Amino acid sequence: MQAISGGLRVKPAPFVRHVPKTLDEAVRILSRVAAQDGRVLAGGQSLVPIMAFRLAKPAHLVDINEIEALGRIANDGRTLRIGALVRHAAFHKSVVDNPLGRLLAVVARSIAHYPIRMRGTFCGSLAHADPAAEWCLVATTLDASMVAVSTRGERAIAAKDFFTGIMSTALAENELLSEVRLPLLANDTKFGFNEFSRRAGDFAMSAALVTFRLRNGTIVDARVGVGGAEPFPRRIAQAEAALNGQAPSDAVFRAAAEAAAATVDAMEDHQTSADYRRDLVRAVVRRALEQAAQ
Numbered sequence: 001m002q003a004i005s006g007g008l009r010v011k012p013a014p015f016v017r018h019v020p021k022t023l024d025e026a027v028r029i030l031s032r033v034a035a036q037d038g039r040v041l042a043g044g045q046s047l048v049p050i051m052a053f054r055l056a057k058p059a060h061l062v063d064i065n066e067i068e069a070l071g072r073i074a075n076d077g078r079t080l081r082i083g084a085l086v087r088h089a090a091f092h093k094s095v096v097d098n099p100l101g102r103l104l105a106v107v108a109r110s111i112a113h114y115p116i117r118m119r120g121t122f123c124g125s126l127a128h129a130d131p132a133a134e135w136c137l138v139a140t141t142l143d144a145s146m147v148a149v150s151t152r153g154e155r156a157i158a159a160k161d162f163f164t165g166i167m168s169t170a171l172a173e174n175e176l177l178s179e180v181r182l183p184l185l186a187n188d189t190k191f192g193f194n195e196f197s198r199r200a201g202d203f204a205m206s207a208a209l210v211t212f213r214l215r216n217g218t219i220v221d222a223r224v225g226v227g228g229a230e231p232f233p234r235r236i237a238q239a240e241a242a243l244n245g246q247a248p249s250d251a252v253f254r255a256a257a258e259a260a261a262a263t264v265d266a267m268e269d270h271q272t273s274a275d276y277r278r279d280l281v282r283a284v285v286r287r288a289l290e291q292a293a294q
C-alpha cells in the first residue's frame, strides 16, 4: 500500500495505491474500498488523465499490474479468453489461427496511438465503456461474454447486457472484470471494419464491424455492429436482415447501410450533429461490407 498525497505536488487528488499480487487479494481490497470510490487501475490510459484533471478523485486505486495471471490469452477451442492485463498491443499480430485473430489485428491498429496501445488493456477499455471504443464494438458485434469477479464469486455478463449507457456498465463497484471471452469464428467467416475520425488516433465518430458467411453464394449469419453513434455500440438487426439470404452486391450493401443509418438514434456533441453522424454510419457500414466482400 502506498499513499500518494497532495503534499507530493502531484496533479491528482490524494489517493492510496494498493498493489495486490493475486486476483483474490485484488477483489478483497476492492470490496473494502469500493464504497470510497476505490477503482481498479489497469493501463491507466483513461483513468490517469481524468485523475490528473481531477474529474475523478478516487481515494483508492487497486493497481492490478502485478497480477501475472491476468496477462494471459488462452484459446479453449470455442472461445478466446483475454485476461484483464492483456494490452491492446498484444493484438498487433494475430493471436489465434482463426479469422478472429485477423479481425482483432485489423481493429487494434485503429485504437489510439502506439504508446497508448502498449499500456491500455482490452478489459480496461470495456470497463471504461467509451461509446466509440473499438473493443466495445468488437465485444458487442461478436456477442462476447464478460467475467466479473467479486468476493461473492464470479458471474458472466453477455455483451448485450454489459453496456448500459455512456461510460456505464453492468459491473458493480466491487466487481473486477477479470476476463472477456470472444467466440472463435467459423473458418469461412468474412469480416470488415471501418471507422471515421477527424485525425488518426482520435476516437471514432462512427465505426462499423461486420461479419458474414456465404452459403451457395448467399449471405448467412450476418452481423452488423455500429459504435460511436449511440451511447454504446449495438448490433443492428435491420441491417443484418437486409443482408441475410441475399447475394453480395453493391445494391444489397447500400440497402443494409441505409437500414443501419435509419435505425440509429445518432448522438449530437461538440464534434458533430446527429444528421452528420447518421451519414457517417451509412458510410462506415457500406465500407465495412465492401471490405468483407473482397
Ligand SMILES: Cc1cc2nc3c(=O)[nH]c(=O)nc-3n(C[C@H](O)[C@H](O)[C@H](O)COP(=O)(O)OP(=O)(O)OC[C@H]3O[C@@H](n4cnc5c(N)ncnc54)[C@H](O)[C@@H]3O)c2cc1C
Pocket: 039, 040, 041, 042, 043, 044, 045, 046, 047, 048, 049, 084, 110, 111, 112, 113, 116, 119, 120, 121, 122, 123, 124, 125, 127, 128, 130, 132, 133, 134, 135, 171, 175, 176, 177, 178, 201, 202, 203, 204
Ligand atoms: C489520447 C488518447 C486517445 C485514445 N484513443 C482511443 C481510441 O481511439 N479508441 C479506444 O478504444 N480507446 C482510446 N483511448 C483509451 C485507451 O484505449 C485506454 O487504454 C482504455 O480506454 C482504458 O484501458 P486502460 O487499461 O488504460 O484502463 P484504465 O485507464 O486503467 O481504467 C479505465 C477505467 O476502467 C476501470 N477498469 C480498468 N480495468 C478494469 C477491470 N479489469 N475491472 C474493472 N474496472 C476496470 C478503471 O477503474 C477506470 O474506471 C485513448 C486514450 C488516450 C489518452
